[in-house]
Amino acid sequence: MRISELADTTGVSVATIKYYVREGLLSPGRKLSERLADYDDQHVRRLRLLRVLRDVGSVPVGALKALVDATQDRRASVHDMFGRACDALRTETAVPEVPDEHTRALADQIVARAGWTKVRPDAPERDRLAGIIKVILDSGLPTDPEGAATYLPLVDAIAAYDLDQIDDTRDREAMMEQMVLGQVVLGEFLLSLRRLAHEHHSALRFAGRR
Amino acid sequence: MRISELADTTGVSVATIKYYVREGLLSPGRKLSERLADYDDQHVRRLRLLRVLRDVGSVPVGALKALVDATQDRRASVHDMFGRACDALRTETAVPEVPDEHTRALADQIVARAGWTKVRPDAPERDRLAGIIKVILDSGLPTDPEGAATYLPLVDAIAAYDLDQIDDTRDREAMMEQMVLGQVVLGEFLLSLRRLAHEHHSALRFAGRR
Numbered sequence: 001m002r003i004s005e006l007a008d009t010t011g012v013s014v015a016t017i018k019y020y021v022r023e024g025l026l027s028p029g030r031k032l033s034e035r036l037a038d039y040d041d042q043h044v045r046r047l048r049l050l051r052v053l054r055d056v057g058s059v060p061v062g063a064l065k066a067l068v069d070a071t072q073d074r075r076a077s078v079h080d081m082f083g084r085a086c087d088a089l090r091t092e093t094a095v096p097e098v099p100d101e102h103t104r105a106l107a108d109q110i111v112a113r114a115g116w117t118k119v120r121p122d123a124p125e126r127d128r129l130a131g132i133i134k135v136i137l138d139s140g141l142p143t144d145p146e147g148a149a150t151y152l153p154l155v156d157a158i159a160a161y162d163l164d165q166i167d168d169t170r171d172r173e174a175m176m177e178q179m180v181l182g183q184v185v186l187g188e189f190l191l192s193l194r195r196l197a198h199e200h201h202s203a204l205r206f207a208g209r210r
Numbered sequence: 211m212r213i214s215e216l217a218d219t220t221g222v223s224v225a226t227i228k229y230y231v232r233e234g235l236l237s238p239g240r241k242l243s244e245r246l247a248d249y250d251d252q253h254v255r256r257l258r259l260l261r262v263l264r265d266v267g268s269v270p271v272g273a274l275k276a277l278v279d280a281t282q283d284r285r286a287s288v289h290d291m292f293g294r295a296c297d298a299l300r301t302e303t304a305v306p307e308v309p310d311e312h313t314r315a316l317a318d319q320i321v322a323r324a325g326w327t328k329v330r331p332d333a334p335e336r337d338r339l340a341g342i343i344k345v346i347l348d349s350g351l352p353t354d355p356e357g358a359a360t361y362l363p364l365v366d367a368i369a370a371y372d373l374d375q376i377d378d379t380r381d382r383e384a385m386m387e388q389m390v391l392g393q394v395v396l397g398e399f400l401l402s403l404r405r406l407a408h409e410h411h412s413a414l415r416f417a418g419r420r
Contacts, residue, residue, distance in 0.1 A: 052349050078416035118413030119406050129402045139262050150371050154364045159407030161360045192339045196329050197369030203328030206288035
């Protein structure tokens with residue numbers, strides 16, 4: 001198909017498509033002549049993925065490039081590819097960048113307690129978890145020392161289900177698509193459901209309380 | 211304490227403290243003289259809350275004001291107060307603002323299936339969930355029609371636990387603090403744990419797959 005048809009099909013503007021090709025996020029179309037190129041279903045699929053990541057995940061172009069590079073590096077296992085995608089997709093918030101030893105130790109304890117033995121010792125997400133723990137502790141609010149015992153098996157079940165959705169008979173590109181959509185869109189889905197559940201449980205507990 | 215000491219204690223600058231007072235987010239200190247005011251623990255607590263919301267939740271000032279107003283409106287039940295807080299704290303993403311009837315019906319079915327009967331029929335979060343469902347459907351990726359059956363009890367258990375953390379023997383202000391921190395900071399905590407669990411489960415499934 002022509003670039004204008006590709007734009008209509010995917011809802012991504014011609015200017016943005018050209019930008020993605022220049023940035024290496026989308027392979028160029030097959031040249032038909034000096035000014036015409038032909039695009040196919042692979043392009044449609046990639047553009048849909050880029051659009052979702054940009055719209056829902058607010059993923060910056062640098063991170064999108066890291067995702068595409070990870071897909072194309074065939075020496076990396078699918079797991080390594082996912083690891084690089086996870087690192088690229090970490091959302092930026094203002095939690096402390098270099099957590100102190102105490103909160104980092106607490107984060108490591110949580111990961112160990114959850115039984116997530118396969119998480120890299122230097123995974124950036126460990127520092128991020130430590131930063132969030134620091135915010136919770138600094139807030140001075142009461143915390144339940146046994147809270148992790150309730151949360152961890154629930155989160156583990158959610159994550160195992162998310163990964164079960166990835167069809168490993170498909171090619172790397174398709175697996176990556178399923179994986180990043182799971183990270184970004186199902187993450188939003190989960191938080192939205194949680195807000196709805198909060199409203200329900202708040203009504204049960206506090207509708208009569210002033 | 212003086213305003214400079216308040217700034218040191220909370221890590222919020224004097225200029226920002228004055229701004230919060232002007233915007234009605236923080237009550238003025240007790241006047242000692244024309245140029246001096248005295249601040250107490252209530253001010254420290256409120257500033258810590260505002261800082262966490264701004265840093266971790268990126269909550270804009272308009273939403274902070276809605277939270278404070280909801281706390282101070284004593285005609286509203288604690289549940290109504292929480293509902294207004296939830297509406298104010300909804301994060302902005304580029305999901306469609308006005309979902310179509312089909313996805314909105316799917317969102318309502320999910321809420322009904324979860325048994326969250328207390329969610330207002332016009333809760334803005336229903337539209338938001340519908341918007342996320344639309345993104346998932348538009349992505350063209352395979353979806354598991356029975357996925358909700360796995361997710362919903364897990365999310366319900368998480369939300370019930372979150373609400374159990376709120377100490378209802380405390381005053382409205384303290385309950386609101388616990389509630390918004392639960393929404394914002396525990397939401398980040400949950401997503402961070404989920405990313406760690408994804409890394410673990412991805413290693414178990416895909417470490418040998420190329």
